[in-house]
Structure formats: C-alpha cells, structure tokens
Amino acid sequence: xxxxxxxxxxxxxxxxxxxxxxxxxxxxxxxxxxxxxxxxxxxxxxxxxxxxxxxxxxxxxxxx
Amino acid sequence: xxxxxxxxxxxxxxxxxxxxxxxxxxxxxxxxxxxxxxxxxxxxxxxxxxxxxxxxxxxxxxxxxxxxxxxxxxxxxxxxxxxxxxxxxxxxxxxxxxxxxxxxxxxxxxxxxxxxxxxxxxxxxxxxxxxxxxxxxxxxxxxxxxxxxxxxxxxxxxxxxxxxxxxxxxxxxxxxxxxxxxxxxxxxxxxxxxxxxxxxxxxxxxxxxxxxxxxxxxxxxxxxxxxxxxxxxxxxxxxxxxxxxxxxxxxxxxxxxxxxxxxxxxxxxxxxxxxxxxxxxxxxxxxxxxxxxxxxxxxxx
Numbered sequence: 001x002x003x004x005x006x007x008x009x010x011x012x013x014x015x016x017x018x019x020x021x022x023x024x025x026x027x028x029x030x031x032x033x034x035x036x037x038x039x040x041x042x043x044x045x046x047x048x049x050x051x052x053x054x055x056x057x058x059x060x061x062x063x064x
Numbered sequence: 065x066x067x068x069x070x071x072x073x074x075x076x077x078x079x080x081x082x083x084x085x086x087x088x089x090x091x092x093x094x095x096x097x098x099x100x101x102x103x104x105x106x107x108x109x110x111x112x113x114x115x116x117x118x119x120x121x122x123x124x125x126x127x128x129x130x131x132x133x134x135x136x137x138x139x140x141x142x143x144x145x146x147x148x149x150x151x152x153x154x155x156x157x158x159x160x161x162x163x164x165x166x167x168x169x170x171x172x173x174x175x176x177x178x179x180x181x182x183x184x185x186x187x188x189x190x191x192x193x194x195x196x197x198x199x200x201x202x203x204x205x206x207x208x209x210x211x212x213x214x215x216x217x218x219x220x221x222x223x224x225x226x227x228x229x230x231x232x233x234x235x236x237x238x239x240x241x242x243x244x245x246x247x248x249x250x251x252x253x254x255x256x257x258x259x260x261x262x263x264x265x266x267x268x269x270x271x272x273x274x275x276x277x278x279x280x281x282x283x284x285x286x287x288x289x290x291x292x293x294x295x296x297x298x299x300x301x302x303x304x305x306x307x308x309x310x311x312x313x314x315x316x317x318x319x320x321x322x323x324x325x326x327x328x329x330x331x332x333x334x335x336x337x338x339x340x341x342x343x344x345x346x347x348x349x350x351x352x353x354x355x356x357x358x359x360x361x362x363x364x365x
Contacts, residue, residue: 037066037157
C-alpha cells in the first residue's frame with residue numbers, strides 16, 4: 001500500500017504531522033476537511049510520501 | 065469549536081482494513097465477524113445507553129461561586145461511580161474529531177483501569193477485560209453527564225457508543241501521562257492498561273495540567289513493544305504532532321494480527337515495562353512466556 005503523511009504547517013512555519021494515510025484519496029480527503037476548518041485559515045497542508053518524510057525535530061526546524 | 069484530528073473508522077468502514085479484507089477474498093474482518101457472546105453483550109450495552117449521551121438540562125442552574133469546590137465535587141462523584149483516573153481541561157481543536165464540532169468549554173476524562181492479571185489468560189481474556197472496561201466507562205460517562213445536566217449545565221457523554229472527542233490529546237492535557245512508542249498513553253500507575261469515557265460540558269471547573277515523567281525519553285531506548293510486535297508495525301522513527309513525539313503504527317503491518325485473525329492482539333500494551341511497577345510478578349511471568357517464543361510472536365499465533 002502507498003503510505004503518505006499529511007502535515008499541517010502553521011503560520012510560524014512549524015510542521016505538525018496529522019497522520020499516516022494509505023492512499024492519495026484518503027490523504028486528500030483529510031486535507032480537504034482540514035482546509036474547510038474555519039478556525040485555521042492561516043494553516044497550509046501538505047501530503048508527503050512516507051519515504052520522503054523528514055522526521056522528528058529536523059522536520060519541525062525545516063520551515064522555521 | 066471545530067476538530068482537527070482525524071478519527072479512523074472501525075470495521076469495514078476503515079478503507080485500509082476493507083482493502084486488506086477484500087484482498088483475502090472475505091467480506092468481513094475475521095476479528096469483528098467472530099464476536100463471542102460476552103463481547104457482543106458488552107458492545108450492546110454501550111449502544112443501548114447511547115441515546116442518553118445528551119439530554120434535558122435542568123432549568124434551575126446551581127450557581128458556581130467556587131470552581132475549585134465544584135471540581136472536587138465532580139471528581140469525587142466520578143470516583144464514586146468507579147473512575148480510577150479523572151482529569152479536566154479546556155477543550156482544544158486537537159481534542160475533537162476532524163469534521164465534528166463541540167461547543168462545550170471543558171472536557172472531563174474518566175478512566176477505568178483494566179485488570180492486568182488477565183494478560184496471563186491469553187488474548188480472549190484480554191479482549192473480554194478491555195470490553196468490560198469500555199462498557200464501564202460508557203456507563204460512567206453517561207451517568208456523570210446526567211449528573212451535570214441535573215446541576216443545570218449542558219453536558220454530553222463520549223464513549224464507544226458515540227463520541228466526537230479524541231482520547232490521546234485529552235489524556236495528555238489532563239496530566240494522565242505521556243504518549244508511548246506503542247501509540248497509547250502511558251500512566252505511571254496503570255501503564256497503558258486503562259480505557260476512557262469523556263464528558264464535555266460548560267460547567268466551570270479548574271483545569272489539570274500536563275505531567276511529564278520521562279516516558280518519551282524512556283521509549284526512545286526501550287523498544288520492548290517494538291520487538292514484541294508480531295507484525296513489526298511499531299516504527300523506530302517518530303513524527304512531531306503539536307510539539308509532542310508520536311510514533312505512528314503501520315496499520316498495514318498491524319492489521320494482519322489485530323484484525324484479520326479472530327483473536328485479539330494487545331501485546332504492545334501488555335509487554336510495556338510501565339506495567340511492572342504495579343504488577344511485578346504478572347509482568348515477569350508474561351515476559352517469561354514471551355521469551356519462550358523468542359519475543360516475536362510466532363507467525364502461527
């Protein structure tokens with residue numbers, strides 16, 4: 001199965017992993033629901049293949 | 065308040081499980097299809113009380129002049145009803161299911177500890193104990209919500225019969241413990257062997273605080289759950305979610321043992337060394353059994 005992380009990127013650039021998903025359709029459905037959240041307009045969301053996912057603190061610092 | 069944490073559906077509503085089940089030529093997960101009568105009875109119990117999750121709020125509101133006193137009152141009531149752990153915090157978006165909204169200001173977490181001694185009885189005994197505890201939590205949350213509504217404040221129970229809240233972020237915020245490598249929250253007294261029920265409410269109470277006691281640092285080097293997982297589903301690497309380390313279980317590797325077999329799989333929680341403090345002899349006996357099978361569960365398990 002395909003493995004994809006969905007990440008939320010905050011207005012300060014901090015990356016928070018939403019979860020691990022197993023198809024593009026499943027990950028995209030999550031992203032669409034997150035984008036529809038009226039309380040978090042400043043966040044952006046990315047779908048990252050698991051093998052390319054930068055882990056842990058490095059991930060948090062990447063966009064800072 | 066709108067939620068931001070995805071909830072994975074159960075049974076064949078979970079697209080990952082559905083795909084794996086269909087690949088075997090079956091139409092239903094063996095674990096869910098082979099439900100024993102005692103398990104069916106527990107599941108029926110929380111479905112039966114689901115209509116009582118929310119309801120009429122007493123029009124005469126009890127005035128809260130001392131939120132510390134009312135917090136103590138609620139906690140004492142929950143303990144009287146059977147809770148082993150109780151904590152309170154303000155509701156936050158990561159505590160609510162993505163796609164759901166909950167308007168209440170506070171959430172109360174009530175947990176009931178499982179009888180860890182059951183692990184020596186094998187997977188069926190562990191599953192029965194887990195379902196018994198879930199049923200008790202559903203009853204407890206339902207009664208506590210009714211108690212608060214009788215005080216004149218809105219309150220809704222969240223349990224296996226219906227829920228819009230997420231256990232782990234709430235557990236962390238109320239100070240029950242820290243998230244372990246196996247994906248469950250670890251408490252220093254009960255390990256991860258406890259189950260939750262929740263009540264969301266507007267009753268003004270005093271919040272508990274997160275409490276860290278070294279679990280995440282311990283998990284970085286322990287790896288006992290990882291080495292005992294029959295499917296190698298527990299990862300070495302972690303991700304960060306809301307600033308907290310989180311090891312994401314690979315469901316494609318977990319499900320062949322936890323969903324495609326009839327028997328329950330709870331090994332990652334059972335072998336966690338945080339059980340040793342409260343149950344030293346049972347833990348040692350379990351690990352002796354595990355050692356005899358080379359820690360890894362044989363594929364015939």
